[in-house]
Amino acid sequence: MALNRRNLLAGLGMALAGIFGSSRRAEAASEASDPQWKLTEAEWKKRLSPAAYAVLRREGTERPFSSPLNKEKRQGTFVCAGCQLPLFSSSSKFESGTGWPSFWQPLPKAVSTKVDFKLVVPRTEYHCRRCGGHQGHVFNDGPKPTGKRYCNNGIALNFKPS
Template sequence: MSSAPKVNKSEDEWRAVLNKEQFRVLRQKGTERPGTGEYDKHHEEGVYHCAGCDAPLYKSTTKFNSGCGWPAFFDAVPGAVVRHEDNSLFMKRIEITCAACGGHLGHVFKGEGFSTPTDERHCVNSVSLKFTNE
C-alpha cells in the first residue's frame, strides 16, 4: 500500500462530507468517550481507512486488545500517519494524524509493556476510521 494523495478541503467542505462527530474529532482534534467506538472490540480481517479521505491507515494484523477503550494498533501502514508533539492538557503526548488529509486520529504511546513488535500503542478514535474487508 502506498501513501494516499494529499487532500485539501475548506472547513465548509469538510462539514459537508463528515458527520458532526467525525468533524469534531478529525478536524477539531476531539476525542470520543472510551468504550463507545464501533471498532474498539472489532476483530475482522481487513484495512482501517481514514473516515475523512479514505486513505489506508492500519491493517487488522496490527490491531490488538489494549483494554484502553479505543482501537489500538502497534503500527500503521508505512507513510500513512504523521506524528506531532502535543502539549495540550498539561502533558506531553504524541498526536497522530492522517498523512493525506491531516485528520486527527488519536495519540501514540510507547513503552507501556505490551508484547507487540514495536512496543507502541496507536490509540485511535473509532470515528476517525472506516473499515473495509480487503
C-alpha cells in the first residue's frame, strides 16, 4: 500500500475509531424506508452473519483490505447485503487504494445520507435507501466525473454478475 494522503487519513480514522469507538456503543442503522424491511433486531441477527450485522445494523467498519470485493472486476451490480437492493454498477467502481470497495456514483435513488460525528469531524455517511443498512462514507476526493468516493464496507455488499 502506497503512503499517500488518502491512506494516511484512512489509517488515522481507523486508529481514532479504535480509540474512541471502543468506549461507546455503535449507533443503530438508519430507519428503513420500505415497511417490508422494518425488521426487529432479532430478525436482522437471524438474517445476517455477526460481522454483517455489526456493519449493516450497528454502523461498524470492517478491517481495510479484508473484502474479496476489493478485487472484483467483472461486469455486474453491487447490491445491499441486507435487502439485495441494487446500489452500484460495476462501471462506477474504481481502485481507491484505501482498502474498501470504492465507487464514484451510486445508482439512482439507491442510498440516503446523514452527517456522522463519530470521529469528531463531520463525515457524510450513507445507507441503503430501502432497509437502512449502513454501507460506508462518501468523500470529495474521488475521480471524475463526480469527484466523489463512496467508500463501502465490502461485507455490506453482495455482487451480482451480469
